[in-house]
Amino acid sequence: MAETDRIQLLQGTLDLLVLQTLLFGPRHGHGIATAIEQTSEDVLLVDHGSLYPALQRLEQAGLIASEWGVSEKKRRARFYKLTRAGRARLTAETGKWQKMVRAVSRILQAKEAS
Amino acid sequence: MKLRWRTSSELDEEIQAHIDYEIQANLDRGMAPEDARAAALHKFGNATRVKERAREADPLFWIESITRDLRYTLRNLSRSPGFTVVAVLSLALGIGANSAIFSMADGLLLRPLDVPGAGQIVGVSASAPQYRFSRFSYSEYTVYRDQSRTLAGLLAEENNSFAIQPEENAQARYVWGKLVSGNFFDVLGVQPKLGRSFQPEEDSPAAGEIAVVISDECWQDKFHSDPRAVGARIKLNDQPAVVVGVMPPGFRGTEGFTIPEVYAPLAATPHVSPSNTLQPTPSAAIWFYSAA
Numbered sequence: 001m002a003e004t005d006r007i008q009l010l011q012g013t014l015d016l017l018v019l020q021t022l023l024f025g026p027r028h029g030h031g032i033a034t035a036i037e038q039t040s041e042d043v044l045l046v047d048h049g050s051l052y053p054a055l056q057r058l059e060q061a062g063l064i065a066s067e068w069g070v071s072e073k074k075r076r077a078r079f080y081k082l083t084r085a086g087r088a089r090l091t092a093e094t095g096k097w098q099k100m101v102r103a104v105s106r107i108l109q110a111k112e113a114s
Numbered sequence: 115m116k117l118r119w120r121t122s123s124e125l126d127e128e129i130q131a132h133i134d135y136e137i138q139a140n141l142d143r144g145m146a147p148e149d150a151r152a153a154a155l156h157k158f159g160n161a162t163r164v165k166e167r168a169r170e171a172d173p174l175f176w177i178e179s180i181t182r183d184l185r186y187t188l189r190n191l192s193r194s195p196g197f198t199v200v201a202v203l204s205l206a207l208g209i210g211a212n213s214a215i216f217s218m219a220d221g222l223l224l225r226p227l228d229v230p231g232a233g234q235i236v237g238v239s240a241s242a243p244q245y246r247f248s249r250f251s252y253s254e255y256t257v258y259r260d261q262s263r264t265l266a267g268l269l270a271e272e273n274n275s276f277a278i279q280p281e282e283n284a285q286a287r288y289v290w291g292k293l294v295s296g297n298f299f300d301v302l303g304v305q306p307k308l309g310r311s312f313q314p315e316e317d318s319p320a321a322g323e324i325a326v327v328i329s330d331e332c333w334q335d336k337f338h339s340d341p342r343a344v345g346a347r348i349k350l351n352d353q354p355a356v357v358v359g360v361m362p363p364g365f366r367g368t369e370g371f372t373i374p375e376v377y378a379p380l381a382a383t384p385h386v387s388p389s390n391t392l393q394p395t396p397s398a399a400i401w402f403y404s405a406a
Binding site for chain 2: 028029030033034047048049050052053055056057060071073075076077078
């Protein structure tokens with residue numbers, strides 16, 4: 001896919017996507033970034049740098065936890081996993097997101113009332 | 115909420131690992147090594163800015179930042195000891211002078227006198243062309259005292275230093291005290307905890323032995339808290355005197371700053387302080403006690 005067709009993430013959606021990605025098990029930072037890009041079939045462009053402040057923020061909020069481990073390539077890496085609170089937040093935020101997507105879509109598709 | 119202090123080096127390591135993964139992924143896609151590295155760095159963005167933002171998200175970030183600042187400061191100061199000494203000394207002197215002046219102002223101006231009806235006590239000074247705060251002569255004092263109708267009482271006092279000998283031939287101790295008018299304690303409304311205050315005839319030229327009232331501190335320090343101190347024959351500036359009363363702890367009269375240890379009647383001035391002539395030169399500071 002050409003770079004120009006890719007979409008910059010909406011403000012505030014990175015946290016939600018990080019939580020969703022961790023639903024399938026612990027990952028390190030690079031793993032999270034690539035998972036988001038691949039799952040979105042490379043439509044979403046993750047600014048890799050912005051991932052780390054987000055991870056720090058989520059961890060301070062108690063939504064994720066982290067510990068050092070060894071990656072599949074035998075390299076030391078910090079792995080992040082979803083906490084119970086993170087799981088609950090993900091459910092709530094996903095519900096809100098879907099509501100908003102439906103509402104925005106309805107408005108964009110509305111025909112003039114006859 | 116979990117507080118965990120992630121060190122800078124941990125974050126550095128994590129970010130370095132991330133970039134290495136990306137380089138490897140790029141190589142796997144068939145990129146040339148230099149391109150793989152450049153692309154990975156470009157994709158990550160400004161690593162320094164990322165580290166700053168990540169650290170700011172840490173609630174304990176400021177500890178690391180302050181520690182670093184302190185260490186930097188100390189290193190620089192130790193490099194120029196002359197400047198450091200001068201700076202520390204000027205700070206110390208400045209702070210010391212300030213607190214000294216403040217405690218003086220606090221005692222003299224801000225803290226109320228520790229006597230009943232402190233709010234109704236006023237100090238009075240004479241004003242002459244040469245001296246803004248001049249004092250009254252004793253004869254002026256007696257006129258005001260006897261003829262004032264607006265004031266409940268009018269006392270006069272004069273600071274004086276004394277050599278006190280608790281017994282006839284004991285070692286003399288030098289203390290700070292006051293020569294006061296006979297109504298001093300009555301006007302202030304504080305009575306001795308032991309013995310009595312002055313009687314009218316004790317502050318008159320006809321008085322015999324000098325009557326002395328001492329502070330609680332003086333009683334503890336010079337008379338070993340002996341209840342028999344009342345009635346004790348002592349020597350005050352080498353003159354025979356008798357202790358008639360001991361004031362309660364903390365009584366400081368009209369003083370905010372020091373605690374006078376000895377009070378003697380103004381009438382004893384010619385005996386205990388011959389160089390101080392009450393008349394005709396101005397000598398006694400006067401405090402009015404105004405009626406409510």
